[in-house]
Amino acid sequence: MDTGQTILSIAAGLSLLAMIAFWVARKQALATESGGVRMHSRPGQYGWYAALMAILPGLAVGAIATFMHLFNLAAPAQGDIVIAGLLTAAAGAWYGMRSISPALRARNIIDRAIRWFLLAAALVSIATTIGIVLSVLFESIRFFQQISIWEFLTGTNWSPTADFSVGEATGESRSKFGALPLFTGTLVIATIAMLVALPIGLLSAIYMAEYAPPKIRAVAKPVLEVLAGIPTVVYGFFAALTVSPLVIEVGQAMGLNPSFTNALAPGLVMGIMIVPFISSLTDDVLNSVPDKLRQGSYALGMTRAETVKNVVIPSAAPGIVAAFLLGVSRALGETMIVTMAAGQSPNMSWNPLEGMTTITVQIAATLTGDLAFDTPATQSAFALGLMLFIITLTFNYISSVMIRRMRARYV
Amino acid sequence: MEFDSAFEARMKKRYRAERRFKGYCITGLATALVFLLVFFTDIIVKALPALQQAEVRITYVYNEESADFPSAGIQEDYYELVSRGWLRIVPKRMRDNPELMGTTEQTWALATDGVDQYLKGQYNKLSEEEQALADRMVAAGNLRLAFNTGFFTTGDSKLPEMAGLWASLVGSIYVMILTFLFAFPLGVMTAVYLEEFAPENKLTQLIEVNINNLAAVPSIIFGLLGLAVFINFFGVPRSTVLAGGLTMGIMTLPLIIISARAALRAVPDSIRQGALAMGASRWQMVKDHVLPLAMPGVLTGTIIGMAVAIGETAPLLIIGMVAYIPNAPETFTDAATVLPAQIYTWAGEPERSYVSRTALGIMVLLTAMITMNATAVYLRNRFTRRW
Numbered sequence: 001m002d003t004g005q006t007i008l009s010i011a012a013g014l015s016l017l018a019m020i021a022f023w024v025a026r027k028q029a030l031a032t033e034s035g036g037v038r039m040h041s042r043p044g045q046y047g048w049y050a051a052l053m054a055i056l057p058g059l060a061v062g063a064i065a066t067f068m069h070l071f072n073l074a075a076p077a078q079g080d081i082v083i084a085g086l087l088t089a090a091a092g093a094w095y096g097m098r099s100i101s102p103a104l105r106a107r108n109i110i111d112r113a114i115r116w117f118l119l120a121a122a123l124v125s126i127a128t129t130i131g132i133v134l135s136v137l138f139e140s141i142r143f144f145q146q147i148s149i150w151e152f153l154t155g156t157n158w159s160p161t162a163d164f165s166v167g168e169a170t171g172e173s174r175s176k177f178g179a180l181p182l183f184t185g186t187l188v189i190a191t192i193a194m195l196v197a198l199p200i201g202l203l204s205a206i207y208m209a210e211y212a213p214p215k216i217r218a219v220a221k222p223v224l225e226v227l228a229g230i231p232t233v234v235y236g237f238f239a240a241l242t243v244s245p246l247v248i249e250v251g252q253a254m255g256l257n258p259s260f261t262n263a264l265a266p267g268l269v270m271g272i273m274i275v276p277f278i279s280s281l282t283d284d285v286l287n288s289v290p291d292k293l294r295q296g297s298y299a300l301g302m303t304r305a306e307t308v309k310n311v312v313i314p315s316a317a318p319g320i321v322a323a324f325l326l327g328v329s330r331a332l333g334e335t336m337i338v339t340m341a342a343g344q345s346p347n348m349s350w351n352p353l354e355g356m357t358t359i360t361v362q363i364a365a366t367l368t369g370d371l372a373f374d375t376p377a378t379q380s381a382f383a384l385g386l387m388l389f390i391i392t393l394t395f396n397y398i399s400s401v402m403i404r405r406m407r408a409r410y411v
Numbered sequence: 412m413e414f415d416s417a418f419e420a421r422m423k424k425r426y427r428a429e430r431r432f433k434g435y436c437i438t439g440l441a442t443a444l445v446f447l448l449v450f451f452t453d454i455i456v457k458a459l460p461a462l463q464q465a466e467v468r469i470t471y472v473y474n475e476e477s478a479d480f481p482s483a484g485i486q487e488d489y490y491e492l493v494s495r496g497w498l499r500i501v502p503k504r505m506r507d508n509p510e511l512m513g514t515t516e517q518t519w520a521l522a523t524d525g526v527d528q529y530l531k532g533q534y535n536k537l538s539e540e541e542q543a544l545a546d547r548m549v550a551a552g553n554l555r556l557a558f559n560t561g562f563f564t565t566g567d568s569k570l571p572e573m574a575g576l577w578a579s580l581v582g583s584i585y586v587m588i589l590t591f592l593f594a595f596p597l598g599v600m601t602a603v604y605l606e607e608f609a610p611e612n613k614l615t616q617l618i619e620v621n622i623n624n625l626a627a628v629p630s631i632i633f634g635l636l637g638l639a640v641f642i643n644f645f646g647v648p649r650s651t652v653l654a655g656g657l658t659m660g661i662m663t664l665p666l667i668i669i670s671a672r673a674a675l676r677a678v679p680d681s682i683r684q685g686a687l688a689m690g691a692s693r694w695q696m697v698k699d700h701v702l703p704l705a706m707p708g709v710l711t712g713t714i715i716g717m718a719v720a721i722g723e724t725a726p727l728l729i730i731g732m733v734a735y736i737p738n739a740p741e742t743f744t745d746a747a748t749v750l751p752a753q754i755y756t757w758a759g760e761p762e763r764s765y766v767s768r769t770a771l772g773i774m775v776l777l778t779a780m781i782t783m784n785a786t787a788v789y790l791r792n793r794f795t796r797r798w
Contacts, residue, residue, distance in 0.1 A: 004744075070644065111692045115608050121600035122609070125622050125668065128661055132632060135639030203439025211433055224443060229780060231722025233751040234454070234773050237758045241766060242453050272446050279443075303425055305432035326627070333629020335725035340758060360631050364728045367638065385635045389628070396627040 006078040013086040014058045018051040021093035025050030028100050041107040049106035052113055053096025058089030136389055139382030146376050147177045152383065156180050158346040160366055160377040177380050181346035185356035189267045189338060190331035192352055196271025197327050201278030209286035210308055228276035236340030239269035244341055251353055261343025261355035270337050274327045281326065285319030286312060288410055322402035329395040333388060335360040359384050458770035460531045464559040464572065465522035467492050473511045478502055491541055496573035497521040524571040524764050530556055534763055566737035567753060571764040576772055581739035582747035583721060589656020589743060590663055590720050595713055598667030606675040607697050626665040633662040634729030642730060650731035650746040658726050663716045670712020674705040679798045707794035714787040718780045724751040750776045
């Protein structure tokens with residue numbers, strides 16, 4: 001029996017048992033009620049109660065078996081698991097059907113069970129975060145046991161897969177894990193992106209919040225949202241095949257010599273991608289600035305532009321900073337555009353016309369294709385992932401604090 | 412009333428500044444809109460050529476020899492025109508239809524990529540004789556550009572003229588089904604718990620903060636999670652629909668929770684109080700009253716979340732779904748590729764003719780996403796109640 005069959009047979013057996021328990025218990029309750037006895041809950045609820053008593057112990061056995069299996073504590077035969085699970089379920093069902101009585105508060109028990117069930121669902125998101133942290137952390141720790149954090153953070157030579165066979169033979173790896181060029185590459189591209197996204201996003205938001213007649217606003221806002229909906233792989237295609245050649249052409253016309261995988265093209269396109277994040281958040285923030293501030297400013301004879309610059313924007317500043325930080329966080333974590341347009345070779349340079357690579361590109365590059373796990377190369381990807389996670393988490397956290405501050409100011 | 416000239420000049424200056432500022436704002440918005448226009452025009456112009464594919468009219472002789480060497484079945488002149496991919500499937504067709512043996516058939520065969528590109532006026536590697544031959548055949552009506560049905564019915568191929576979208580389309584549908592099955596129930600249950608059941612305590616706060624954070628985690632991190640947890644820990648096979656669906660589900664979950672919570676919050680408290688006053692238990696109140704009323708909003712949010720997931724590529728890179736997988740999956744444990752992954756693979760191919768196929772693939776993906784979003788908007792406008 002393979003895992004799939006085991007799961008299927010347990011599921012099938014459990015639902016059958018549950019159905020029988022439901023049906024018998026309900027019938028029992030109906031019979032009691034027709035005898036003129038008042039019961040605490042509806043007959044169907046007694047049915048559900050009995051079904052629950054069958055399913056829960058069965059599932060518990062399955063869960064314990066899965067746990068033992070995953071953590072290599074014991075490996076009971078799959079057939080035994082099925083039998084054990086169904087036997088406990090049957091015992092549970094029998095107990096459930098036996099305990100049906102007018103005094104049993106089946107409805108309350110179901111409500112409580114459902115509450116726990118829903119809480120368990122809600123805990124999946126916590127488990128996800130824990131899963132993310134643990135999976136990146138474990139591999140990173142193993143990585144940092146071999147390569148010092150200091151070398152990782154400040155080394156300037158990144159070649160994780162360089163000549164591994166030679167390294168194994170001599171007992172010394174020739175791979176180099178200095179991630180500094182990746183950090184600078186990420187920084188350069190994110191900076192270009194924010195130089196595009198911040199002015200366009202901010203100005204669009206100001207226009208929509210302060211100037212635009214409702215009709216234009218009703219059209220422009222959803223159209224800007226379209227930018228946010230375009231898949232990043234599509235942006236990547238556009239950056240690599242349309243913008244990059246354009247950059248090269250313009251660069252050459254200006255007497256420069258841009259690389260084919262220049263950082264400017266992905267930066268520009270990424271900037272456009274981030275515009276809607278900044279504009280929609282800024283738009284919300286500007287709208288939450290109370291109108292009385294504007295009216296006060298107008299009453300003192302200020303023009304609209306002066307009001308925006310001297311009253312509205314300073315009042316909305318924390319929100320705008322939050323929007324900016326969220327945008328930066330997007331830019332740092334964006335993968336497809338840079339993978340497709342920015343190239344793979346690490347290059348520590350501030351010149352946006354040169355090719356450079358980013359954290360995300362290297363994570364994707366080391367983990368794509370056939371990979372041998374447990375090599376420093378793949379572990380380095382997790383170490384990079386850890387860096388990325390920490391950085392974006394920090395930015396998101398500061399941004400949420402800023403938004404809270406903004407809300408507290410005006411609500 | 413008389414103002415001094417300094418005041419007049421200052422006013423003029425301030426009004427000029429006002430107009431300038433408004434101009435900047437309009438320019439900002441216009442830049443974004445112009446980009447969108449350029450972007451879509453560019454993709455469409457690039458995609459249009461792929462709608463058509465060159466076909467050659469040939470007389471194919473089915474005999475013993477062509478069963479072994481498919482190119483023996485056509486005239487020698489046409490060797491360079493007919494796609495090797497088309498010829499390669501001839502023996503299989505003959506095995507499947509034994510009655511073909513000994514017959515001769517006039518048929519439209521797929522032309523090579525070079526001929527295709529030549530007819531479309533694009534860069535190609537045809538020699539001058541081949542170009543002349545192609546010209547003569549076009550004049551005789553034996554070479555044409557026909558609608559590219561193959562693109563929508565076949566899987567990926569290393570021959571550009573054979574490469575199609577079908578396998579990845581099926582893959583996307585499979586992955587989306589799993590994503591939905593995983594994320595929708597979990598998302599709705601979490602939202603119901605947080606909105607209707609959760610007590611005000613630290614755990615609830617933790618869950619809330621956590622969900623908002625997850626929604627902002629870069630998608631590639633979810634790929635790392637998928638690789639470490641689903642593939643390495645739980646032993647889900649790499650590149651499969653199952654691995655992709657679970658990873659996408661985990662990624663979509665926070666989006667669905669956030670929108671489902673908003674939908675639940677929009678149901679007025681009077682409904683809840685009415686149900687409780689009639690003696691319903693909390694769960695009865697939720698399942699019979701609050702949830703049905705919130706359903707249109709929940710579904711809208713789910714569809715929008717799925718539209719995000721269908722375009723996502725980065726996590727799938729990590730779990731191995733971006734690979735050469737020419738066959739459509741049949742079960743959830745088959746290796747599969749998805750639309751954006753196919754687009755990514757094609758975008759990296761060196762042959763120029765993949766460009767228009769990539770762009771057409773993008774059009775298909777965008778159409779799917781626009782349809783989903785339009786459905787969501789329709790649902791919202793049609794079924795959401797204003798209280």
